[in-house]
Amino acid sequence: MTTTSVRPDTSVDARGRERTNRILVGLLRFGVASLWIANVGWKRPPDFESLRKYTTDAITYPVFRPYGSLVEHVVLPHFTFFAWMTVLVEASLGAFLMIGLGTRLWALIGIAQCIVITLSARNAPHEWEWSYYLMILAHVAVFATYAGRSFGLDGVMRPIWRRSRGWLPRTMLKIS
Numbered sequence: 001m002t003t004t005s006v007r008p009d010t011s012v013d014a015r016g017r018e019r020t021n022r023i024l025v026g027l028l029r030f031g032v033a034s035l036w037i038a039n040v041g042w043k044r045p046p047d048f049e050s051l052r053k054y055t056t057d058a059i060t061y062p063v064f065r066p067y068g069s070l071v072e073h074v075v076l077p078h079f080t081f082f083a084w085m086t087v088l089v090e091a092s093l094g095a096f097l098m099i100g101l102g103t104r105l106w107a108l109i110g111i112a113q114c115i116v117i118t119l120s121a122r123n124a125p126h127e128w129e130w131s132y133y134l135m136i137l138a139h140v141a142v143f144a145t146y147a148g149r150s151f152g153l154d155g156v157m158r159p160i161w162r163r164s165r166g167w168l169p170r171t172m173l174k175i176s
Helices: 012-040 049-060 065-099 103-121 129-144 153-163 167-175
Strands: none
Touching (some): 012 065, 103 167
């Protein structure tokens, strides 16, 4: 029985393809980050009027009735707290994805946030439901491609984290 080893393709063409892929993955991450940063802009304190409208759509145009009930009986009575948490999560999503730090964790948080948004607004009039599915898929792509390793801090810091023995560097290795 003979074994053959496959050599990595180190040709100029292969290196060019790899660089192109890294650029595209970095652009994807940057685009998703920009989406979150732009969406924080219209959630204005202190009353968060626009966010309240979209939140009440979960009750008026329910996607999943138990979620609408949760919004009605838990979220709306404590709306200011939930509005600030929404702004904090979405601003953090934008910031961490932009710099490419902890990217895989933030992609999972983005998927969760997109599901919440989908459950709130998908059935509202003049909403294109595919926009929500595409947001989820964009985060799946960021997660699957380890996007922070392409022109992000995850790629810069991984060698340092790999050499370190502490719990934080080990955790960062897992979530990058």
